[in-house]
Amino acid sequence: MTIADHPAEVLAVPADRGACPFDPPPAYDQAREQHPVAPVRLFDGTTAWMLTRHQDVRAVLQDRRFSADAAKSGFPFLSPGRRELAAGNPTFIRMDDPEHARLRRMLTSDFIIKRVEEMRPQVRAIAVELLDAMTRDRDHADLVAEFALPLPSLVICLLLGVPYEDHAYFQKCSSTLLNANSTAAQVEQARDELNAYIKQLAAAKRESDDGGIISRLIHREDLTCDEVATMGTLLLVAGHETTANMTSLSILTLLRNPDQMERLRSDPTLIRGAVEEMLRYLSIVHTGLPRVATEDVEVGGQTIRAGEGVLLMINTANRDDEAFPDADSVDVGRDARRHLAFGFGVHQCLGQPLARAELQIALDVLLNGLPKLRLAVPFEQIPFRHDMLIYGVHSLPVAW
Numbered sequence: 001m002t003i004a005d006h007p008a009e010v011l012a013v014p015a016d017r018g019a020c021p022f023d024p025p026p027a028y029d030q031a032r033e034q035h036p037v038a039p040v041r042l043f044d045g046t047t048a049w050m051l052t053r054h055q056d057v058r059a060v061l062q063d064r065r066f067s068a069d070a071a072k073s074g075f076p077f078l079s080p081g082r083r084e085l086a087a088g089n090p091t092f093i094r095m096d097d098p099e100h101a102r103l104r105r106m107l108t109s110d111f112i113i114k115r116v117e118e119m120r121p122q123v124r125a126i127a128v129e130l131l132d133a134m135t136r137d138r139d140h141a142d143l144v145a146e147f148a149l150p151l152p153s154l155v156i157c158l159l160l161g162v163p164y165e166d167h168a169y170f171q172k173c174s175s176t177l178l179n180a181n182s183t184a185a186q187v188e189q190a191r192d193e194l195n196a197y198i199k200q201l202a203a204a205k206r207e208s209d210d211g212g213i214i215s216r217l218i219h220r221e222d223l224t225c226d227e228v229a230t231m232g233t234l235l236l237v238a239g240h241e242t243t244a245n246m247t248s249l250s251i252l253t254l255l256r257n258p259d260q261m262e263r264l265r266s267d268p269t270l271i272r273g274a275v276e277e278m279l280r281y282l283s284i285v286h287t288g289l290p291r292v293a294t295e296d297v298e299v300g301g302q303t304i305r306a307g308e309g310v311l312l313m314i315n316t317a318n319r320d321d322e323a324f325p326d327a328d329s330v331d332v333g334r335d336a337r338r339h340l341a342f343g344f345g346v347h348q349c350l351g352q353p354l355a356r357a358e359l360q361i362a363l364d365v366l367l368n369g370l371p372k373l374r375l376a377v378p379f380e381q382i383p384f385r386h387d388m389l390i391y392g393v394h395s396l397p398v399a400w
């Protein structure tokens with residue numbers, strides 16, 4: 001049976017969200033229960049398979065018969081902008097081995113656990129400084145603008161060797177790249193502008209090595225300037241958008257679950273595990289990880305034919321009761337380490353050690369520094385990022 005012959009009703013994606021903004025769309029949960037490998041219709045009328053169970057998503061992510069190469073026929077896209085972002089000038093996350101491995105290895109040493117552990121005091125100092133500035137002579141602020149976004153932005157700028165004073169510019173470009181409603185032309189322009197910006201920085205670093213990632217890459221003889229720019233752009237965008245939104249969403253989740261917040265305040269040793277639980281529960285990539293089959297493969301009792309695309313819904317996989325009992329509840333004491341928020345297999349997130357450290361430090365600093373932290377507006381007024389590839393909130397007004 002091919003995807004066109006599947007008896008289930010074809011769901012259009014992305015699906016509408018339900019009443020709770022933290023939860024996956026109800027249609028995805030229903031699919032996991034009834035048709036865990038279900039056909040979906042994309043924006044251009046083409047179809048793909050949507051996988052929603054933890055065991056199936058994990059299996060495909062480590063199966064080399066599924067390609068991350070966005071240039072392959074059948075690769076699924078959710079919009080013209082997403083197609084331009086993935087296929088127009090692909091980064092190594094949209095490549096297969098050996099090219100994926102060649103480029104990824106050039107960055108491994110910058111994000112290994114030992115290197116990240118050495119950075120913890122510096123990251124904590126930045127977080128404390130941001131908290132002090134945010135709380136000085138006032139009792140309210142936008143947590144996104146004044147803490148959650150600046151913290152990872154400052155850290156990735158330090159790592160890359162990018163001037164933080166340019167953050168407004170690259171965050172504007174990032175917003176265009178990650179907006180689900182951006183046209184292909186808008187994505188192309190924002191991407192080209194960021195690539196040109198990184199190229200200009202890299203050219204200057206040929207003469208003056210500052211020890212940052214871009215400086216190191218531009219001195220390699222096996223990389224072109226275009227490759228350096230593409231890698232730098234990927235790290236710059238991914239390095240601040242993901243952690244910023246996880247930080248603000250995690251705080252909002254704890255404010256909605258005050259018993260869990262008090263558990264963390266009374267027992268700081270739970271912070272590390274709580275970050276894993278937040279990653280599982282929130283899973284900020286809500287649009288699925290795209291892949292395409294390179295040969296016929298059976299997954300979850302369904303044969304996926306060569307050339308058919310798949311969307312791996314990590315948000316529903318991480319809410320699978322078979323993998324995480326009572327998965328729709330937040331439990332900061334849960335062992336959530338098998339979550340798929342960073343992906344799995346050879347393409348799992350390169351920067352996950354740094355993201356974990358930033359989130360652990362951010363939660364610790366905020367919870368201990370703001371014992372009376374609360375929302376400054378009704379929950380219903382919080383602007384969620386339903387329009388963005390990386391889920392979160394556009395702003396988070398808080399008081400203390």
